[in-house]
Amino acid sequence: MSRGASAGSSLNQRTAEFSLCNTLVLLLDLAFKQLDPSLGAALKLASGCASLYHICDTVAVVGLFRLQPDAGQALYLQLMQQIRHAIETGALQNGDQLPGIRTLAEELVVSPNTVAKAFSELEHEGLLELRHGSGAFILINRRTRQLAGRLQSAQRRVADMIEELRDDGLHDDEIRRVFEAELLNRVAEIARKR
Amino acid sequence: MTEMFPAIETRDLSKVYGSLEAVRNLSFCVERNQITAFLGQNGAGKSTTIKCLLGMLRPSTGDASILGKNTRDRAASRVARQKIAYVAENKPLYGYMTVEQMLRFTGAFYQDWCPEMATRLVAEFQLPVDKKIKRLSKGMRTKLALLLAFARKPELLILDEPTEGLDPVGVEQFLQMVVARAAEGITVFFSSHQISEVERIADHVCILDKGRLKVDSPLDYLRQSFRRMDLVFPDFCSEQDFRIPGVQRIESNGRQMSVFVNKNSDMVIERAKYLNATSVEVVPLGLREIFLETVRGS
Amino acid sequence: MLWYKFWLESRLRFLLSLAGLVLFAAFIVFITGKDSVRPMPAKDYHLQLFVAHQYLVGIWMLSVVLLGMGGILRERASGISQFTLALPVDRRRLVGIRFGVYVLESVALAVAPWIAVLLVTHLMGEPWAFRDACFFDSLLIGGGMAFVRLATLVASLIEGEYTAPAVTFGIILIIQVIANAVSWLKPLNFWRLEGGFNYIDTQTLLIVRPFPWSEILLSLLFLLLTLAVSIKAIERREF
Numbered sequence: 001m002s003r004g005a006s007a008g009s010s011l012n013q014r015t016a017e018f019s020l021c022n023t024l025v026l027l028l029d030l031a032f033k034q035l036d037p038s039l040g041a042a043l044k045l046a047s048g049c050a051s052l053y054h055i056c057d058t059v060a061v062v063g064l065f066r067l068q069p070d071a072g073q074a075l076y077l078q079l080m081q082q083i084r085h086a087i088e089t090g091a092l093q094n095g096d097q098l099p100g101i102r103t104l105a106e107e108l109v110v111s112p113n114t115v116a117k118a119f120s121e122l123e124h125e126g127l128l129e130l131r132h133g134s135g136a137f138i139l140i141n142r143r144t145r146q147l148a149g150r151l152q153s154a155q156r157r158v159a160d161m162i163e164e165l166r167d168d169g170l171h172d173d174e175i176r177r178v179f180e181a182e183l184l185n186r187v188a189e190i191a192r193k194r
Numbered sequence: 195m196t197e198m199f200p201a202i203e204t205r206d207l208s209k210v211y212g213s214l215e216a217v218r219n220l221s222f223c224v225e226r227n228q229i230t231a232f233l234g235q236n237g238a239g240k241s242t243t244i245k246c247l248l249g250m251l252r253p254s255t256g257d258a259s260i261l262g263k264n265t266r267d268r269a270a271s272r273v274a275r276q277k278i279a280y281v282a283e284n285k286p287l288y289g290y291m292t293v294e295q296m297l298r299f300t301g302a303f304y305q306d307w308c309p310e311m312a313t314r315l316v317a318e319f320q321l322p323v324d325k326k327i328k329r330l331s332k333g334m335r336t337k338l339a340l341l342l343a344f345a346r347k348p349e350l351l352i353l354d355e356p357t358e359g360l361d362p363v364g365v366e367q368f369l370q371m372v373v374a375r376a377a378e379g380i381t382v383f384f385s386s387h388q389i390s391e392v393e394r395i396a397d398h399v400c401i402l403d404k405g406r407l408k409v410d411s412p413l414d415y416l417r418q419s420f421r422r423m424d425l426v427f428p429d430f431c432s433e434q435d436f437r438i439p440g441v442q443r444i445e446s447n448g449r450q451m452s453v454f455v456n457k458n459s460d461m462v463i464e465r466a467k468y469l470n471a472t473s474v475e476v477v478p479l480g481l482r483e484i485f486l487e488t489v490r491g492s
Numbered sequence: 493m494l495w496y497k498f499w500l501e502s503r504l505r506f507l508l509s510l511a512g513l514v515l516f517a518a519f520i521v522f523i524t525g526k527d528s529v530r531p532m533p534a535k536d537y538h539l540q541l542f543v544a545h546q547y548l549v550g551i552w553m554l555s556v557v558l559l560g561m562g563g564i565l566r567e568r569a570s571g572i573s574q575f576t577l578a579l580p581v582d583r584r585r586l587v588g589i590r591f592g593v594y595v596l597e598s599v600a601l602a603v604a605p606w607i608a609v610l611l612v613t614h615l616m617g618e619p620w621a622f623r624d625a626c627f628f629d630s631l632l633i634g635g636g637m638a639f640v641r642l643a644t645l646v647a648s649l650i651e652g653e654y655t656a657p658a659v660t661f662g663i664i665l666i667i668q669v670i671a672n673a674v675s676w677l678k679p680l681n682f683w684r685l686e687g688g689f690n691y692i693d694t695q696t697l698l699i700v701r702p703f704p705w706s707e708i709l710l711s712l713l714f715l716l717l718t719l720a721v722s723i724k725a726i727e728r729r730e731f
Binding site for chain 2: 503577
Binding site: 069070072106180 | 394
């Protein structure tokens with residue numbers, strides 16, 4: 001199984017840039033869910049685009065997803081994030097079929113349950129349509145586009161704050177830890193109020 | 195055909211050798227359609243447990259069943275073994291046989307043997323079919339031992355330190371094969387010292403320490419619950435203040451304190467804030483650190 | 493496939509023993525017979541027969557004990573038993589089939605040299621009686637099964653690669669010494685059974701007693717008993 005080097009590397013650069021933002025947005029996402037369970041994840045519209053080619057009607061994921069087991073975040077969450085990211089960059093479009101669970105698991109060398117969980121969660125969020133027997137298809141519609149708006153502005157605000165913190169001399173790791181500590185604290189407060 | 199019982203189940207399993215308790219009151223389940231990793235230091239009792247499951251050892255007390263069959267029942271155990279593929283830690287093979295003889299021999303015992311798969315893997319691993327096994331290199335022996343398990347479609351795959359002896363390319367091939375089998379519905383139960391490999395493919399993790407089960411959880415849960423909190427206080431703070439359920443260990447040094455938790459990290463943060471901590475940092479722990487924390491002297 | 497495995501396991505030892513026994517038998521017969529007077533007087537003939545048989549008994553016993561070593565317990569020492577015992581096969585079958593292969597090989601090792609002897613003597617012009625060959629061969633096989641039994645028992649109880657044959661030979665030696673020394677234990681002396689000492693008039697070296705059907709049958713019965721004990725020992729063993 002080969003990996004498309006050129007297509008992958010530019011995506012990886014962009015993915016690295018976005019990863020901090022994505023992690024924070026995801027944490028905010030989870031925090032939102034604590035407050036308002038009806039909020040599902042939404043599209044993150046972002047600049048840039050990536051190259052893509054279709055093979056036999058299934059999207060080739062060559063180099064599209066990279067999971068890091070030691071990043072302290074569950075693998076299925078990382079995969080969900082990256083699928084959402086691929087959607088917002090346009091790498092995955094409405095109606096595209098994702099590779100089957102087995103194929104994707106083998107490509108990423110992760111447990112098929114991880115892939116299945118990611119697909120299932122995304123289906124709950126309305127981003128994927130799981131057709132029994134056929135596979136997983138990307139679903140982008142007006143509702144999900146609307147939900148994208150809120151997260152999109154959140155992302156802009158978070159990006160600004162990160163820049164400020166970086167200017168103050170904080171490292172990305174420190175920024176992440178501070179955010180997580182605050183979020184956990186907030187979760188504890190909410191739990192206490194209930 | 196879906197079976198409702200777990201692939202492996204032990205109830206208070208103990209194996210005692212005189213005064214040495216190799217395994218003590220072990221109760222756990224390996225669910226079907228999952229990849230379960232079995233971690234532990236050398237001598238923690240992993241191989242002993244596996245041998246009890248396969249009928250090679252008799253439990254001192256307690257029970258174990260594999261694919262629904264009690265391991266104390268010899269005839270039932272034999273039926274269960276038809277659907278189990280096991281690769282022991284030392285990759286046992288008959289040195290006096292050639293590769294081809296070994297394949298033919300093994301294939302004759304299992305109805306789920308796939309000759310086409312065997313042929314394909316032999317070519318992929320570049321194994322010399324006419325060479326006697328005792329003349330093969332360690333890497334080739336390992337590949338052959340794994341091949342004998344992967345050229346089948348068992349219900350349960352038990353692997354003890356499977357990647358020992360494989361180069362990085364071999365390890366990658368192996369992990370892909372495991373994942374492919376898991377996708378076909380085969381339950382995988384493997385023990386390994388290679389935490390990085392476990393972190394990639396395991397759904398569930400069991401950690402054995404000195405014969406006792408210390409951790410038995412889904413990997414995602416472990417990743418989300420185990421945390422290290424680095425706290426700084428304006429004045430010296432007593433560890434007693436942090437005796438909260440879930441706190442595994444505290445390292446304190448004057449005004450600094452590191453709290454290791456396996457759950458309730460939010461409660462620790464609350465307490466820290468209550469005690470006016472000037473700095474609270476939360477660090478997620480990888481599986482390696484989780485493992486080390488678990489087997490550190492208790 | 494288990495027959496095949498046990499055959500492959502013992503193949504080298506078996507073929508070496510076979511070659512050794514056959515060549516040795518042919519050689520002995522050739523050497524002792526070529527200078528004798530033609531036609532051979534009866535006494536010389538019976539002496540030759542008897543002596544050749546003693547040699548064969550000795551070498552056969554050695555080969556058979558070494559052939560009997562090994563088995564599932566030996567595999568435990570090298571860890572190979574983890575493969576064999578993971579197979580969907582009863583331990584009973586593992587022990588039983590290996591035993592069957594061993595017995596067949598032992599019989600083959602007893603029969604082959606006598607066939608060689610008959611051939612060589614035929615070619616030399618002084619053919620030995622088929623009936624005599626059968627008699628001595630049956631004694632060898634029937635009585636010799638004692639060594640097969642002993643080797644099997646030791647191999648199912650003692651794991652060491654060198655300890656097991658050492659113990660087997662040690663026991664044989666002790667039994668021989670005791671049986672020789674103590675007169676009422678003489679019947680236990682397997683060598684005498686196999687060697688035919690009990691059945692021959694020491695002067696004429698003619699076979700005087702009838703064929704020991706009952707002793708041979710008893711020997712075979714004990715063979716089955718040994719198998720049962722050996723199976724039990726392996727079934728109870730922890731691997």
